[in-house]
Amino acid sequence: MELILENIVKNYGDKKVLQNAGFTFEKGKIYGLLGRNGAGKTTLFNSLSGETKLDGGKAYIKEHDTLRELQEDDIGYVYSLPILPEFLTGYEFVKFFMDINRSKIQPDQQIDDYFEIMKITTEDRHRLIKNYSHGMKNKIQMLLFLITKPPVILLDEPLTSFDVIVALEMKILLRTMKKDHILIFSTHILQLASDLCDELVILNKGQLSSVPRELLGSPEFEQSVIDLLKDEPEGEGRADASNA
Numbered sequence: 001m002e003l004i005l006e007n008i009v010k011n012y013g014d015k016k017v018l019q020n021a022g023f024t025f026e027k028g029k030i031y032g033l034l035g036r037n038g039a040g041k042t043t044l045f046n047s048l049s050g051e052t053k054l055d056g057g058k059a060y061i062k063e064h065d066t067l068r069e070l071q072e073d074d075i076g077y078v079y080s081l082p083i084l085p086e087f088l089t090g091y092e093f094v095k096f097f098m099d100i101n102r103s104k105i106q107p108d109q110q111i112d113d114y115f116e117i118m119k120i121t122t123e124d125r126h127r128l129i130k131n132y133s134h135g136m137k138n139k140i141q142m143l144l145f146l147i148t149k150p151p152v153i154l155l156d157e158p159l160t161s162f163d164v165i166v167a168l169e170m171k172i173l174l175r176t177m178k179k180d181h182i183l184i185f186s187t188h189i190l191q192l193a194s195d196l197c198d199e200l201v202i203l204n205k206g207q208l209s210s211v212p213r214e215l216l217g218s219p220e221f222e223q224s225v226i227d228l229l230k231d232e233p234e235g236e237g238r239a240d241a242s243n244a
C-alpha cells in the first residue's frame with residue numbers, strides 16, 4: 001500500500017504554505033516529518049485528514065495496483081493536543097468507540113486487550129479523562145487506531161508528551177504497528193527521528209523531499225538536516241535531498 005501525494009497546494013490568504021508538494025509513502029515504514037516552525041507540518045496533516053480543504057493537488061491510496069482517492073476514513077490522526085470527552089472515563093469512551101465501530105473489530109478482541117497493549121492500568125482505565133495527563137490522552141488516541149486500523153496514521157509531535165519510559169513503550173508499539181500501516185510523525189527532535197524512523201522527510205518552502213537514507217545515524221546527520229532546513233539556497237557542503 002502507498003499514500004501518494006501529488007502537487008498538494010494549501011494557502012492561507014496570501015500565505016503559500018504547501019506549494020505543489022509531492023511524495024510517496026509506503027506501508028511498513030515509519031516516516032519522520034521534519035520542518036521548521038511554521039513550515040506547514042500541521043497544515044499538511046490537517047489537509048490529509050480532511051480538516052482543512054486543499055487548494056490544489058490530490059492524495060491517493062494505491063493498493064494492489066488500484067489507485068483511489070484518499071478518504072477521511074483512511075486517516076488516523078493523533079493530535080499534539082488531543083480533544084477527548086473529558087466527562088467520560090477512558091474505559092467508557094473506548095467502549096463507546098468500539099460500539100460505533102463494531103463492524104471493524106475482530107470478534108475476539110476485548111476492550112481490556114486494547115488497554116493492555118497500551119499499558120494503561122486498570123485504575124487509570126476507570127478514571128475520568130479530564131484527570132488524564134497529556135501523554136495519557138495521546139495513548140487513548142493511539143488506542144483508537146488499534147481498533148479501527150486506518151491505513152495511514154499521522155502523529156503530530158506525539159512522543160514529546162511522554163516520559164522516557166512511555167516514549168520507549170510507544171516506540172516499540174509504533175514499530176509493531178508499522179507492518180500494517182503507513183506511519184508519519186512530525187517532530188523537532190532529531191535524535192528521535194533518526195532513532196525511530198525508516199525514512200526522514202523534510203518539509204521546506206512548501207515542498208517535501210527525502211533525506212538520503214545513508215545519512216540516518218551517520219555522524220553528519222544532524223548538520224546535514226540543519227543545512228537542509230536552512231533558508232539559504234543550495235551551497236557548498238549542503239547534503240543532497242532527492243525529491244520523491
Ligand SMILES: Nc1ncnc2c1ncn2[C@@H]1O[C@H](COP(=O)(O)OP(=O)(O)OP(=O)(O)O)[C@@H](O)[C@H]1O
Nearest residue numbers: 012013015017035036037038039040041042043044
Ligand atoms: N488557520 C490558519 N490561518 C492562517 N494561517 C495559518 C493557519 N494555520 C496555520 N497558518 C500558518 O501557516 C503556516 C504553517 O503553519 P503550521 O502550523 O502548519 O506549521 P508547523 O510546521 O506545524 O509549525 P510548528 O512546527 O511550529 O508546529 C504558518 O505560517 C502559520 O502561521
